[in-house]
Amino acid sequence: MTDFHIRYGAEVADARRDGRPVVALESTIVSHGLPRPDNLRVAREIEQAVRAAGAVPATIGMVGGELVVGLDDDQLTRLASTDGVAKLSVRDLAIASATGADGATTVAATSAVAAAAGIGVFATGGLGGVHREASQTFDESADLTTLARTPITVVCAGVKSILDVGATLERLETLGVAVLGYRTHRFPGFFITDSGFGLDWSVDSPEQAAAVLTAQAAHGAHLGGVIVANPLPIDEQLDPALHDRTLAEGLARMEREGVTGKAVTPFLLSHFHSATEGASLAVNVRIILRNATLAAQIAVALAARPSLAG
Template sequence: MIPMTFSAEVANARATGVPLVALESTIITHGMPFPQNVETARIVEDDIRQAGAVPATIAVINGTLHVGLEADELDALGQAKDVAKLSRADIAACIASGGTGATTVAATMIAAHLAGIHAFATGGIGGVHKGAEDSFDISADLHELAQTPVTVVAAGAKAILDLPKTFEVLETLGVPVIAYGQDMIPAFWSATSEMVAPLRMDSAVDIARAQQMRTAMGLKGGQLVTNPIPAEAEIPAETLAPIIAQALAEADAQKISAKAVTPFLLQRIFELTEGRSLTANIALVRNNAQLAAQIAISLAS
């Protein structure tokens, strides 16, 4: 039996049929410093409530899978040190050993599915890292999208990745990639890219119907909804390109690899943009949360 617990708010939503939106926890433990991480998490949760759904931030705490965090649990997680970063490969081991860990996109999808949650908002998914032809560094998020029936709303894949290869892998795996309200796939901090989206949908209702049809047809996996960052918060791709290149070169010189790569790159980009990347990140996560809430409501109806 899986040791799983629900916050009071999530338990009440499950009992009364209020739609739920899953949220990951690595953005709290590995994405921002305290107290900004906790403050941002609460803002995003409130965005979901104001849109008519209930947020369910997911984490593993002392060997128990938490679906929804109480206020004191969120505070404690935001200040915890050496929290594991959990994906499909290690979430079960962390629970079995009584550990504490924050969930990535893949692990959050697994937990959401176990809890009967069908919509999930995040910042950006993981994907194919630059140089993957040598390192084979490819995020488990891509395979999770191909097998777990959760609709994930993100601002595309993180811009530090090899974006064309990431979306080529998603196509190979049969994952629907839907651009919301535009024809181009967004590039995380940038609202557009050079990649034409294979699918475009302009409403939460259409997105929900597509997921329901996949279920009815017995098709495995979820959907990736790529939601462009609000125009007032975006950083143009041409501004970011040399900054990302510098951060990647520094990571390579310092021989940073595996799960340490993404946090290092995001921190260096934060420093090199003088904090502008973090401001953009908060804006896009909030935007994604609001859309995910609309999709959750449409799925429930």
């Protein structure tokens, strides 16, 4: 993929020309991850969080078959309010482009497009991962294999707790994807602060994260992605007892209704929203806003390092 295939929004084009820090943002959260009309409001708040921390937001999506890095407000509104927007992983990009589709990019697709556009930092809510019962279904998110081959730093709140967290961490290790806890040695579980799994490495500041990324680029031996796992503070997480009960109920309902494949995550997230009477949605919004701020801070710190600037 080259610049010829990508259209840049005006703000992002200016930032690229001037060498200012840019943070990639996904559009799946806009079209599939949050209910209307909250989705558009939150998308704007995410972009503003990036700007407030000193970087330029680049929300990535497809409009009429054209990949856009830095959707403008009209394009954001279109993806947020139109029915039938496709959910695009990496494998879908060329097909959707050739057919003139509107599409929202997943973590995997956003990572790939951001890297092709020369953007090194990406903020999202939670990664995809290995699904429960994957030993029978072989259901694993393309996020993992994409990060194994894509030079991108992803700031997230771990993987969604509806997944098999332990198996996901094992796969990330096998694939050579580095995982850094942000001010923690515990891997976050999206809605909850601690998934129950530990981490070997931690950084304590955006500048320290930037130093790690600079060293990675200098060594040239690790060409894949880096995850910066940013947990919610304990007092901002979803109540763990409510979380566990809701997850058990959602998994049982999913099995009864035969939900499989790419429908699993939106089904369970919708169940969380209804069963917690909106509490999980509020947590989800806090997660992405915090991650957007941290990603921008890391991008600013990286831009201050001459070896990675520009």
